[in-house]
Amino acid sequence: MRLLVLELVKFGLVGGSGVAVNLLVFNLLLHGFGSGAMTATAIASCVAMGTNYLGFRFFAYRDRASRTKRQIALFFVFSGIGVAMESVLFYAAYQGAAMSGPLASNIAKAVSIVLASAFRFLVCRTWVFPRGQGVRRR
Structure with missing residues (x-):
């Protein structure tokens, strides 16, 4: 149980910094540069x-990270699916629920990030950084 809590904390720290990057880029593109909402959310997520x-x-999975092509590919494939999920959820809130103002769009973006x-x-x-997959030394 302790290991799971530590993993969740590390995942949360990395994820929290990712959320900050995501929201910063999103707001710069949408509200600063006038990009379209879906373009802003997709680029920010990427x-x-x-x-x-x-x-x-x-940091979070350095004890399990082996930097193989498979691991990198899995990360970006699954993250791409996450970006698609996030974009669909954001679109539903932004267009479907009319959450298009500056505050509302940020709430829609934050909720879509959390769910994805x-x-x-x-x-x-489970698949990208599974337990038992240690760092390969050269």
């Missing part, structure tokens, strides 16, 4: 995906 990979690889993050946590710990 930028956060890259920063999250680094955080997971070198549950999926990301499960796949990262």
Whole structure:
């Protein structure tokens, strides 16, 4: 149980920094540069995906990370699915629930991130960085 709590804390720290990156890029694109909402959410999610990979690889799952092509591919495939989930959820709130103002769009974005993050946590710990997969030394 202690290991799971520690894993959740590390995942949360990396994920929290990813959320900050995601929201920052999203707001810069949507409210600062006037990009479309779906373009802003997709680009922001992809930028956060890259920063999250680094955080997971070198912090949260460094004891399990082997930096294989398979691991990297799985991370980006599953994160891509997470981005798609996040985008669909955001679209439903932004367009369907008319959450399009500055505050409402940020709430919609944050909720979509949280819901997609549950999926990301499960796949990262199960398939991308599974327990028992130690660091390969050269």
